[in-house]
Amino acid sequence: MRIVFMGTPEFAVPSLKLLIETGYEIVSVVTQPDRPKGRKKTLTPPPVKEAALSLGLNVLQPEKMRNAESVAAIAELAPDLIVTAAYGQILPKALLDIPRLGCINVHGSLLPKYRGGAPIQRSIMNGESSTGVTIMYMAEGLDTGDMISSVELPILDEDTSGTMFEKLSLAGATLLGETLPQIIEGRAIATPQNNDEATYAPNLSREDERLDWNKSARELFNQVRGLSPMAGAFTQLGDEVFKVWACQVSGEVSGRSNEAEPGTIIEASNNGIVVQTGKGALVLTNIQPAGKRVMDAAEWIKGARIEAGTRFRAGGLQ
Template sequence: MNIVFMGTPDFAVPSLDMLIAEGYNVVGVVTQPDKPQGRKKVLTPTPVKAAAERHGLPVFQPVKLRNPEAVARLAEWKPDLIVTAAFGQILPKAVLDMPVRGCVNVHGSLLPKYRGGAPIQRSIINGEPVTGVTLMYMAEGLDTGDMISRVEVPITDEDTSGSMFIKLSEAGSKLLQEEMPRLIAGETTAVPQDDAEASYARNLTRDDEKLDWSRSSRELFNQIRGLVPFSGAFTMWDDQVFKVWAATNPNHPDAQGTSQTGQTEPGTVLQLGANGIEVSTGSGSLWLTEVQPAGKKVMKAADFGRGGTLKPGTVLR
């Protein structure tokens, strides 16, 4: 049986590696085009492309999969089953109808919650205690297809989007591994999603990265974790971007400081010390532990505080 795999980021690599290790006949891999990265804008292959080349698999990188030429190219592989994981493009009906065993997707949430492109980040930002992976048949809607199986994965206060991407990619690979024999045989049982329970995880924008100090310390803590290690959160200090890469759990005993609420303007630097930089919020205070001033590298907030350029009473905007 011919299998075509579609994916782009690191999240998808364990699923591709599993298919190869289990001896399935992966005839080709579809991934996003190479993109320039870094200050020197070096053209860099996607993690899935790198994995495919490591396995000696042919790779196809269409700018738009819905173009008739791209559909025709994909059809040359004669797929019986298409497996996707964070591919990054919506599959057109011509592709969905192509394989006799259908198109299945490894999605990083417990559907129907968090349909869309940023389910892992949004789950953390919204303070969810648990998320998971859903294996689903693909339909023309955005993550609306029937669900084959799901697995739950807890989110701890120590988790960031980076750590959850790893946990969920591994959980997704195992889920796919368990279902592959039934997918090949056409013996899966799938159930429709309840659209009334659906929510959407839209892609993150610059606005999602801005810290609003009028929010609670817990909400800000979750926001910071949800943006690591990708964009990071930021605030404005002295009219320049001041990035925040880590903060201490506000419920942890080590995080307790002056904890002023309603006594100082949210965003006010309360103190600088061994724990980092304590900032007032709309409810409680938050210790920043890793920061990045404009034009500088990421550093420990305690080290930055000892420099003396940021002083108590400064208001971050």
Template sequence: MNIVFMGTPDFAVPSLESLIKEGYNVVGVVTQPDRPQGRKKILTPTPVKEAALKYGLPVLQPQRMRSPEAVEELAALSPDLIVTAAYGQILPAAVLEMPQYGCLNVHGSLLPKYRGGAPIQRSIINGEKETGITLMYMAEGLDTGDMIAKSVVPIEDKDTSGTIFEKLSIAGAKLLIEQLPRVLDGTADRIPQNDEESTYARNLSREDERIDWSASSREVFNRVRGLVPFSGGFTLWNEEVFKIWEIAKPTQAGVGSSSGEVPGTVLHLSGDGIEVKTGDGSVLLTRVQPAGKKTMETSEFIRGGLMKKGTVLS
């Protein structure tokens, strides 16, 4: 039986490697094209491509999976089953109908909630207490196919998108290997999704990274950890971007706060961090990045003496 694996980021690598280590015949890998990375814009392969090459697997990197050329290349691998995990492109009907055992997707949410491209980040930003993996059959809609099985993963206050990505990547690989024999022998469940319970996790924009200080302390806290380690949150200080990479657990009352202070006001600076007023209390910034500078602990930043109590972050 020929399996083609389709995926792109680190999240997908454990699923690919688990298929290989369990002895399944992975005949090829499809991933996104190499992209320029870093300040020097060095063309960099995807994590899935790096893993595939390590195991000597053929790699396809079409710009558009919907193109006739890409479909033809994929068909030449004669897939009996296609497994996807965070591939990053919508598959056309010609691909979905190609393998006799169908197309499976390892999705990073508990469907039907958080369909779409940023389910992990949105779950944390929205303050969810748990997330998980859904193994599903793919359909033409966006994450609308029948579900096979789920695995629940708690979200703790100490978690960021980075830690949850790692936990879910491992949970996804495990669920895939557990359920694959049932898929192949025809005994796997096919549970239709309830569209009325669905939510959509659209990809993050620059505006999603902006901190709204009038929001609650918990909302500010959740937003920042939902953006770490990929972009971090940002505010404006002296009309320049001031990035926030870590916030201590939020509080409901700020040190020295008063009714006259607007949200975004710096209430207190200490070795513990920078306390900033929110809509219902305060948060303590513990890791920041001024414009043009490296990421640093706030204790290091405060020693520069450039930010003062009473400063308003906009």
């Protein structure tokens, strides 16, 4: 068994390590190119590259996998199987046709729900009570291939995208280990997806991070935890962007909890910043004012002397 593994973020690392620990031959690891990261724009390798190098594996980093040169480089490796996990590029048919056992993908949702690049974040932001991992044969469409196996996990109120990424990455690696023997031995049962039930999870945009205080406290709570700890949600205080990293629902009722307009600070205390929403109140507990570090809301309140009645605006997009 000659396997080419393709992945980029931390989500894919447990699956790569599982393949090595199980004794499969990884002839090469394909990942995205190093990218500038942080305020200093330091060129940083993706987590899969770091893991692959630590395991002594060969690494390829094509800018575009659809190029003929990139496809040819994979063909020269003569893989029996290609395994992908959050690689980040759509693979061309010429590449999918190379391995005799096909190409499989470890996808972070219960397909056909949440096809696309941000299934974990979107599941949380949409208030889903569960999600999972699906292992599927890859096809030319966006996550449209036949399903082989899946596992379901609950989404708890205390979960964020960060915690669910970790849980699903480990669950995906375990599922991969259970599924590979079925594929290799020809026992895998491929089930076509019901396209009528398909939903999509496009990559997040800056607009997805903006808090609309007319929404309910529960919707905003889901939005904040779905964006944490990667991007964070934001609103606007005066003329400055004000980021929210963690919050809690407080006093959610059928209508507004008082006469204040959505976005109005009802209370600022050691418990956090209580903000009126379109339905109920939201308690901001972990925040980041413009130009400052991430901190507990109670810590910021001591120095900022924020007053009840101050109003957050819908976040600007600068």
